[in-house]
Amino acid sequence: MRDFATSDSPRVQAQLDRLGALSVPDGRFGLETIRALLARLDDPHLRLPPVFHVAGTNGKGSTCAFLRAMLEAEGYKVHATISPHLVRYNERIRLAGQLIDDDRLADLLAEVLDLGDDLNPSFFEVTIAAAFAEFARVPADVCVVEVGLGGRFDATNALEQPAVCGIAALGLDHERFLLAPEEDVPTVPLERIAFEKAGIAKPGVQLVTQQYDLGMTKAVLDQAMRAGARPALRGLDWFAEVGTEIAYRDKHGELILPLPALTGPHQADNAALAVAMIRHQNALAVSEAAIRTGLASARWPARLQRLSVGPLVGNREVWLDGGHNPSAGAALAQHFQGQRFHLIIGMLANKDPAALTGPLAANAASIAAVPVPTHEWHPAEAFGPNAVAFPDVPSALAAVPQDGLPVLIAGSLYLAGEVLRLNGELPD
Incomplete structure:
Protein backbone atom coordinates (compact mmCIF):
# COMPACT_ATOMS: atom_id res chain seq x y z
CA MET A 1 0.00 0.00 0.00
CA ALA A 298 -3.07 19.01 23.36
CA ARG A 299 -4.88 18.52 20.06
CA TRP A 300 -4.85 15.41 17.87
CA PRO A 301 -7.23 15.49 14.90
CA ALA A 302 -9.33 12.48 13.84
CA ARG A 303 -9.03 10.68 17.16
CA LEU A 304 -12.52 10.83 18.64
CA GLN A 305 -12.76 14.38 17.36
CA ARG A 306 -16.09 16.14 17.42
CA LEU A 307 -16.26 18.02 14.16
CA SER A 308 -16.99 21.73 14.17
CA VAL A 309 -19.91 23.33 12.37
CA GLY A 310 -18.82 23.32 8.75
CA PRO A 311 -19.74 22.82 5.10
CA LEU A 312 -19.84 19.02 5.40
CA VAL A 313 -21.54 18.39 8.75
CA GLY A 314 -23.63 21.52 9.19
CA ASN A 315 -24.92 21.66 12.77
CA ARG A 316 -25.07 17.90 13.35
CA GLU A 317 -23.20 16.12 16.12
CA VAL A 318 -20.58 14.26 14.11
CA TRP A 319 -17.59 12.41 15.54
CA LEU A 320 -14.53 11.43 13.53
CA ASP A 321 -12.03 8.66 14.31
CA GLY A 322 -9.37 7.11 12.11
CA GLY A 323 -8.96 3.92 14.16
CA HIS A 324 -9.09 0.66 12.23
CA ASN A 325 -7.95 -2.19 14.50
CA PRO A 326 -9.54 -4.13 17.40
CA SER A 327 -8.05 -1.83 20.04
CA ALA A 328 -9.54 1.18 18.29
CA GLY A 329 -12.89 -0.58 18.02
CA ALA A 330 -12.87 -1.29 21.75
CA ALA A 331 -12.03 2.34 22.55
CA LEU A 332 -14.88 3.61 20.35
CA ALA A 333 -17.32 1.14 21.89
CA GLN A 334 -16.34 2.33 25.36
CA HIS A 335 -16.90 5.96 24.38
CA PHE A 336 -20.35 5.26 22.91
CA GLN A 337 -21.34 2.71 25.56
CA GLY A 338 -25.13 2.55 25.84
CA GLN A 339 -25.61 5.23 23.17
CA ARG A 340 -27.13 4.77 19.72
CA PHE A 341 -25.47 6.42 16.74
CA HIS A 342 -25.30 6.29 12.96
CA LEU A 343 -22.08 4.78 11.61
CA ILE A 344 -20.41 5.87 8.37
CA ILE A 345 -17.49 3.55 7.75
CA GLY A 346 -14.75 3.17 5.18
CA MET A 347 -11.84 0.75 5.59
CA LEU A 348 -8.84 -0.22 3.54
CA ALA A 349 -9.11 -3.62 1.88
CA ASN A 350 -6.21 -4.98 3.94
CA LYS A 351 -7.96 -4.23 7.28
CA ASP A 352 -10.47 -6.41 9.13
CA PRO A 353 -14.00 -4.94 9.10
CA ALA A 354 -14.93 -6.92 12.22
CA ALA A 355 -12.37 -4.90 14.18
CA LEU A 356 -14.93 -2.09 14.22
CA THR A 357 -18.27 -3.68 13.35
CA GLY A 358 -17.82 -6.31 16.06
CA PRO A 359 -17.80 -3.88 18.99
CA LEU A 360 -19.90 -1.14 17.32
CA ALA A 361 -22.70 -2.87 15.38
CA ALA A 362 -24.98 -3.38 18.39
CA ASN A 363 -25.24 0.37 18.96
CA ALA A 364 -25.33 1.41 15.30
CA ALA A 365 -28.79 2.61 14.25
CA SER A 366 -27.55 2.46 10.63
CA ILE A 367 -24.36 1.56 8.81
CA ALA A 368 -23.30 3.39 5.66
CA ALA A 369 -20.24 2.11 3.79
CA VAL A 370 -18.14 4.51 1.73
CA PRO A 371 -14.94 4.25 -0.36
CA VAL A 372 -11.58 5.38 0.99
CA PRO A 373 -10.36 7.85 -1.65
CA THR A 374 -7.33 6.75 -3.73
CA HIS A 375 -7.14 3.37 -1.95
CA GLU A 376 -8.66 -0.09 -2.28
CA TRP A 377 -11.54 -0.43 0.17
CA HIS A 378 -14.03 -2.94 1.53
CA PRO A 379 -17.49 -3.05 -0.14
CA ALA A 380 -20.67 -2.58 1.90
CA GLU A 381 -21.32 -6.30 2.34
CA ALA A 382 -18.11 -6.60 4.36
CA PHE A 383 -19.76 -4.59 7.14
CA GLY A 384 -22.81 -6.81 7.53
CA PRO A 385 -26.18 -7.41 5.84
CA ASN A 386 -27.63 -4.06 6.92
CA ALA A 387 -24.80 -1.90 5.58
CA VAL A 388 -25.74 0.35 2.66
CA ALA A 389 -23.24 1.52 0.06
CA PHE A 390 -22.79 5.21 -0.76
CA PRO A 391 -20.36 6.77 -3.24
CA ASP A 392 -18.88 9.22 -0.72
CA VAL A 393 -19.24 10.70 2.76
CA PRO A 394 -21.41 13.71 1.76
CA SER A 395 -24.05 11.45 0.22
CA ALA A 396 -23.91 9.05 3.18
CA LEU A 397 -24.28 11.93 5.63
CA ALA A 398 -27.16 13.42 3.67
CA ALA A 399 -29.03 10.10 3.93
CA VAL A 400 -28.76 9.91 7.73
CA PRO A 401 -32.19 10.65 9.27
CA GLN A 402 -32.60 13.77 11.38
CA ASP A 403 -33.44 11.80 14.51
CA GLY A 404 -31.14 13.51 16.98
CA LEU A 405 -28.64 10.65 17.14
CA PRO A 406 -24.95 11.43 16.70
CA VAL A 407 -22.97 10.27 13.68
CA LEU A 408 -19.64 8.47 13.85
CA ILE A 409 -17.37 8.48 10.79
CA ALA A 410 -14.65 5.87 11.27
CA GLY A 411 -12.44 3.18 9.81
CA SER A 412 -9.45 4.89 8.22
CA LEU A 413 -7.12 7.83 8.78
CA TYR A 414 -7.13 8.35 5.01
CA LEU A 415 -10.91 8.68 5.07
CA ALA A 416 -10.63 10.95 8.11
CA GLY A 417 -8.31 13.26 6.22
CA GLU A 418 -10.84 13.58 3.41
CA VAL A 419 -13.59 14.38 5.94
CA LEU A 420 -11.47 17.11 7.54
CA ARG A 421 -10.75 18.60 4.12
CA LEU A 422 -14.43 18.61 3.16
CA ASN A 423 -15.38 20.25 6.45
CA GLY A 424 -12.67 22.90 6.21
CA GLU A 425 -10.78 21.71 9.32
CA LEU A 426 -7.18 21.51 8.14
CA PRO A 427 -4.71 20.35 10.84
CA ASP A 428 -2.29 23.15 11.68
Missing part, protein backbone atom coordinates in the same frame (compact mmCIF):
# COMPACT_ATOMS: atom_id res chain seq x y z
CA ARG A 2 1.28 3.44 -0.85
CA ASP A 3 0.92 6.66 1.12
CA PHE A 4 -0.75 8.97 -1.38
CA ALA A 5 -0.28 12.71 -1.04
CA THR A 6 -1.42 15.78 -2.95
CA SER A 7 -0.68 19.48 -2.65
CA ASP A 8 -2.09 22.77 -3.92
CA SER A 9 1.49 23.88 -4.56
CA PRO A 10 2.73 22.80 -8.02
CA ARG A 11 6.33 22.70 -6.76
CA VAL A 12 5.42 20.43 -3.86
CA GLN A 13 3.16 18.29 -6.05
CA ALA A 14 6.02 17.67 -8.47
CA GLN A 15 8.04 16.14 -5.62
CA LEU A 16 5.05 14.24 -4.22
CA ASP A 17 4.60 12.69 -7.67
CA ARG A 18 8.18 11.49 -7.45
CA LEU A 19 7.51 10.13 -3.96
CA GLY A 20 4.40 8.31 -5.17
CA ALA A 21 6.38 6.61 -7.92
CA LEU A 22 8.78 4.96 -5.48
CA SER A 23 8.52 1.20 -5.24
CA VAL A 24 6.99 -0.35 -2.15
CA PRO A 25 9.74 -2.28 -0.33
CA ASP A 26 7.81 -5.56 0.00
CA GLY A 27 10.06 -8.12 1.62
CA ARG A 28 12.82 -5.61 2.38
CA PHE A 29 13.43 -5.29 6.09
CA GLY A 30 16.31 -3.48 7.70
CA LEU A 31 17.81 -0.04 8.26
CA GLU A 32 20.52 -0.17 5.58
CA THR A 33 18.70 2.06 3.09
CA ILE A 34 17.69 4.79 5.55
CA ARG A 35 21.21 4.83 7.01
CA ALA A 36 22.75 5.13 3.53
CA LEU A 37 20.38 7.97 2.68
CA LEU A 38 21.13 9.77 5.94
CA ALA A 39 24.87 9.38 5.32
CA ARG A 40 24.48 11.27 2.06
CA LEU A 41 22.81 14.06 4.06
CA ASP A 42 25.81 14.19 6.45
CA ASP A 43 24.09 12.06 9.13
CA PRO A 44 21.62 14.63 10.48
CA HIS A 45 20.18 12.06 12.92
CA LEU A 46 23.42 12.32 14.89
CA ARG A 47 23.05 16.10 15.27
CA LEU A 48 19.50 16.46 16.58
CA PRO A 49 18.29 18.09 19.78
CA PRO A 50 17.12 15.61 22.46
CA VAL A 51 14.62 13.15 20.94
CA PHE A 52 11.48 11.62 22.47
CA HIS A 53 10.91 8.45 20.38
CA VAL A 54 7.45 6.82 20.58
CA ALA A 55 6.22 3.45 19.27
CA GLY A 56 2.97 1.52 19.81
CA THR A 57 -0.07 0.11 18.05
CA ASN A 58 -2.62 2.56 19.41
CA GLY A 59 -1.98 5.81 21.19
CA LYS A 60 1.51 6.64 19.96
CA GLY A 61 0.27 9.65 17.99
CA SER A 62 -1.77 10.93 20.93
CA THR A 63 1.22 10.40 23.23
CA CYS A 64 3.31 12.50 20.83
CA ALA A 65 0.63 15.20 20.86
CA PHE A 66 0.70 15.30 24.66
CA LEU A 67 4.50 15.40 24.70
CA ARG A 68 4.61 18.28 22.25
CA ALA A 69 1.96 20.22 24.15
CA MET A 70 3.74 19.74 27.50
CA LEU A 71 7.15 20.64 26.12
CA GLU A 72 5.80 23.72 24.35
CA ALA A 73 4.00 24.76 27.52
CA GLU A 74 7.43 24.80 29.20
CA GLY A 75 8.60 27.20 26.49
CA TYR A 76 10.64 24.76 24.40
CA LYS A 77 10.73 24.89 20.61
CA VAL A 78 9.69 21.45 19.38
CA HIS A 79 10.38 19.67 16.10
CA ALA A 80 7.97 16.80 15.40
CA THR A 81 7.39 14.16 12.76
CA ILE A 82 4.20 12.09 12.65
CA SER A 83 2.51 9.70 10.24
CA PRO A 84 0.36 9.44 8.35
CA HIS A 85 -0.68 12.94 7.41
CA LEU A 86 -4.40 13.60 7.33
CA VAL A 87 -4.85 16.34 4.73
CA ARG A 88 -1.45 17.79 3.77
CA TYR A 89 1.94 16.10 3.58
CA ASN A 90 3.33 19.13 5.45
CA GLU A 91 1.81 17.70 8.66
CA ARG A 92 4.60 15.13 8.72
CA ILE A 93 7.33 17.73 9.34
CA ARG A 94 6.82 20.33 12.09
CA LEU A 95 9.70 22.73 12.60
CA ALA A 96 10.02 24.55 15.94
CA GLY A 97 6.25 24.36 16.34
CA GLN A 98 5.20 25.26 12.78
CA LEU A 99 4.36 23.01 9.84
CA ILE A 100 7.00 23.20 7.14
CA ASP A 101 6.01 25.69 4.42
CA ASP A 102 5.49 24.66 0.81
CA ASP A 103 8.55 26.33 -0.70
CA ARG A 104 10.94 24.79 1.82
CA LEU A 105 9.21 21.42 1.55
CA ALA A 106 9.58 21.36 -2.23
CA ASP A 107 13.31 22.11 -2.01
CA LEU A 108 13.86 19.62 0.80
CA LEU A 109 12.10 16.72 -0.92
CA ALA A 110 13.92 17.45 -4.17
CA GLU A 111 17.25 17.36 -2.32
CA VAL A 112 16.56 14.03 -0.62
CA LEU A 113 15.04 12.38 -3.68
CA ASP A 114 17.97 13.45 -5.85
CA LEU A 115 20.54 12.19 -3.34
CA GLY A 116 18.79 8.85 -2.90
CA ASP A 117 17.77 8.20 -6.48
CA ASP A 118 19.89 5.04 -6.84
CA LEU A 119 19.05 3.65 -3.37
CA ASN A 120 15.40 2.84 -4.18
CA PRO A 121 14.15 4.24 -0.85
CA SER A 122 10.53 3.99 0.24
CA PHE A 123 8.08 6.86 0.66
CA PHE A 124 8.58 6.74 4.43
CA GLU A 125 12.38 6.50 4.27
CA VAL A 126 12.53 9.66 2.15
CA THR A 127 10.12 11.39 4.52
CA ILE A 128 12.14 10.55 7.64
CA ALA A 129 15.43 11.47 5.99
CA ALA A 130 13.94 14.81 4.98
CA ALA A 131 12.54 15.42 8.47
CA PHE A 132 15.82 14.59 10.22
CA ALA A 133 17.80 16.71 7.74
CA GLU A 134 15.64 19.74 8.45
CA PHE A 135 15.55 19.08 12.19
CA ALA A 136 19.36 19.29 12.20
CA ARG A 137 19.32 22.60 10.29
CA VAL A 138 16.56 24.53 12.04
CA PRO A 139 17.25 25.48 15.69
CA ALA A 140 14.98 23.89 18.30
CA ASP A 141 15.21 22.48 21.81
CA VAL A 142 13.71 19.00 21.38
CA CYS A 143 12.31 16.55 18.83
CA VAL A 144 9.23 14.34 19.13
CA VAL A 145 9.44 11.41 16.70
CA GLU A 146 6.59 8.97 16.08
CA VAL A 147 7.43 5.51 14.76
CA GLY A 148 5.72 4.79 11.46
CA LEU A 149 5.27 1.00 11.47
CA GLY A 150 6.60 -1.46 14.03
CA GLY A 151 9.82 -0.20 15.52
CA ARG A 152 12.76 -2.54 14.98
CA PHE A 153 12.95 -1.93 11.22
CA ASP A 154 11.15 1.42 11.11
CA ALA A 155 13.10 4.21 9.41
CA THR A 156 12.95 6.33 12.57
CA ASN A 157 14.98 3.64 14.34
CA ALA A 158 18.10 4.98 12.66
CA LEU A 159 18.17 7.23 15.73
CA GLU A 160 21.10 6.20 17.93
CA GLN A 161 20.77 8.02 21.25
CA PRO A 162 17.30 9.44 21.98
CA ALA A 163 16.64 11.12 25.32
CA VAL A 164 13.87 8.61 26.09
CA CYS A 165 11.85 5.93 24.29
CA GLY A 166 8.20 5.08 24.91
CA ILE A 167 5.81 2.31 23.89
CA ALA A 168 2.07 2.96 23.93
CA ALA A 169 -0.77 0.41 23.89
CA LEU A 170 -0.13 -2.77 21.88
CA GLY A 171 -2.47 -4.79 19.68
CA LEU A 172 -2.70 -6.54 16.34
CA ASP A 173 -2.17 -4.37 13.27
CA HIS A 174 -0.04 -4.48 10.12
CA GLU A 175 0.21 -8.26 10.59
CA ARG A 176 1.58 -8.78 7.08
CA PHE A 177 4.72 -6.87 8.00
CA LEU A 178 5.04 -7.30 11.75
CA LEU A 179 4.29 -11.05 11.80
CA ALA A 180 6.43 -11.96 8.78
CA PRO A 181 8.16 -15.34 9.37
CA GLU A 182 11.62 -14.99 10.90
CA GLU A 183 13.90 -17.12 13.06
CA ASP A 184 14.61 -16.37 16.72
CA VAL A 185 11.58 -14.13 17.27
CA PRO A 186 8.47 -14.75 19.40
CA THR A 187 5.84 -16.90 17.67
CA VAL A 188 2.80 -15.74 19.67
CA PRO A 189 1.37 -12.84 17.60
CA LEU A 190 0.99 -10.23 20.36
CA GLU A 191 4.37 -11.14 21.81
CA ARG A 192 5.90 -10.68 18.36
CA ILE A 193 4.22 -7.27 18.10
CA ALA A 194 5.71 -6.32 21.48
CA PHE A 195 9.12 -7.58 20.31
CA GLU A 196 8.97 -5.43 17.17
CA LYS A 197 7.84 -2.27 18.99
CA ALA A 198 10.50 -2.69 21.68
CA GLY A 199 13.09 -2.80 18.92
CA ILE A 200 13.49 0.95 19.42
CA ALA A 201 15.29 0.29 22.74
CA LYS A 202 18.73 1.89 22.93
CA PRO A 203 21.74 1.36 25.23
CA GLY A 204 21.44 3.25 28.49
CA VAL A 205 18.16 4.91 27.46
CA GLN A 206 14.96 4.59 29.49
CA LEU A 207 12.31 2.51 27.68
CA VAL A 208 9.01 3.65 29.19
CA THR A 209 6.04 1.35 28.58
CA GLN A 210 2.39 0.83 29.33
CA GLN A 211 1.26 -2.30 31.22
CA TYR A 212 0.96 -5.48 29.12
CA ASP A 213 0.28 -9.14 29.78
CA LEU A 214 3.09 -11.37 30.98
CA GLY A 215 4.16 -12.70 27.58
CA MET A 216 4.25 -9.26 25.98
CA THR A 217 6.10 -7.81 28.94
CA LYS A 218 8.71 -10.56 28.66
CA ALA A 219 9.17 -9.78 24.96
CA VAL A 220 9.69 -6.09 25.78
CA LEU A 221 12.15 -6.88 28.57
CA ASP A 222 14.08 -9.30 26.34
CA GLN A 223 14.54 -6.54 23.76
CA ALA A 224 15.52 -4.04 26.44
CA MET A 225 18.12 -6.47 27.77
CA ARG A 226 19.55 -7.11 24.31
CA ALA A 227 19.90 -3.38 23.71
CA GLY A 228 21.16 -2.53 27.18
CA ALA A 229 18.19 -0.20 27.69
CA ARG A 230 16.72 0.71 31.08
CA PRO A 231 13.04 -0.37 31.18
CA ALA A 232 10.47 1.66 33.10
CA LEU A 233 7.25 -0.36 33.17
CA ARG A 234 3.82 0.87 34.16
CA GLY A 235 2.70 -1.06 37.21
CA LEU A 236 6.27 -1.63 38.35
CA ASP A 237 8.33 1.54 37.87
CA TRP A 238 5.52 4.03 37.47
CA PHE A 239 1.80 4.01 38.25
CA ALA A 240 -1.26 5.87 37.00
CA GLU A 241 -4.78 5.41 38.35
CA VAL A 242 -7.43 6.96 36.12
CA GLY A 243 -10.78 8.06 37.52
CA THR A 244 -12.10 11.61 37.71
CA GLU A 245 -8.42 12.58 37.61
CA ILE A 246 -5.05 10.94 36.97
CA ALA A 247 -3.19 9.87 40.11
CA TYR A 248 0.37 9.44 38.84
CA ARG A 249 3.38 8.35 40.88
CA ASP A 250 6.92 7.16 40.36
CA LYS A 251 10.24 7.33 42.21
CA HIS A 252 10.16 11.12 41.95
CA GLY A 253 6.86 11.44 43.79
CA GLU A 254 3.14 11.78 43.11
CA LEU A 255 1.13 14.06 40.83
CA ILE A 256 -2.64 14.53 40.89
CA LEU A 257 -3.48 15.65 37.37
CA PRO A 258 -6.68 16.62 35.55
CA LEU A 259 -8.04 14.42 32.79
CA PRO A 260 -6.85 15.50 29.34
CA ALA A 261 -8.89 17.56 26.92
CA LEU A 262 -8.72 14.83 24.25
CA THR A 263 -11.92 12.77 24.25
CA GLY A 264 -12.03 9.13 25.33
CA PRO A 265 -10.99 7.31 28.49
CA HIS A 266 -8.00 5.78 26.68
CA GLN A 267 -6.53 9.26 26.25
CA ALA A 268 -5.85 9.46 29.99
CA ASP A 269 -3.61 6.42 29.59
CA ASN A 270 -1.81 8.02 26.65
CA ALA A 271 -1.37 11.19 28.67
CA ALA A 272 0.03 9.19 31.58
CA LEU A 273 2.63 7.63 29.27
CA ALA A 274 3.67 11.10 28.11
CA VAL A 275 4.05 12.19 31.73
CA ALA A 276 6.11 9.09 32.50
CA MET A 277 8.39 9.72 29.52
CA ILE A 278 8.99 13.28 30.64
CA ARG A 279 9.79 12.16 34.17
CA HIS A 280 12.12 9.36 33.05
CA GLN A 281 14.48 11.54 31.01
CA ASN A 282 17.15 13.99 32.11
CA ALA A 283 17.69 16.11 29.00
CA LEU A 284 15.04 18.75 29.69
CA ALA A 285 13.34 20.10 32.80
CA VAL A 286 9.52 20.14 32.57
CA SER A 287 7.42 21.54 35.42
CA GLU A 288 4.16 20.20 36.80
CA ALA A 289 2.51 23.41 35.59
CA ALA A 290 3.63 22.70 32.01
CA ILE A 291 2.38 19.12 32.27
CA ARG A 292 -1.03 20.40 33.38
CA THR A 293 -1.16 22.98 30.61
CA GLY A 294 -0.20 20.35 28.03
CA LEU A 295 -2.98 18.03 29.19
CA ALA A 296 -5.50 20.82 28.58
CA SER A 297 -4.08 22.14 25.31
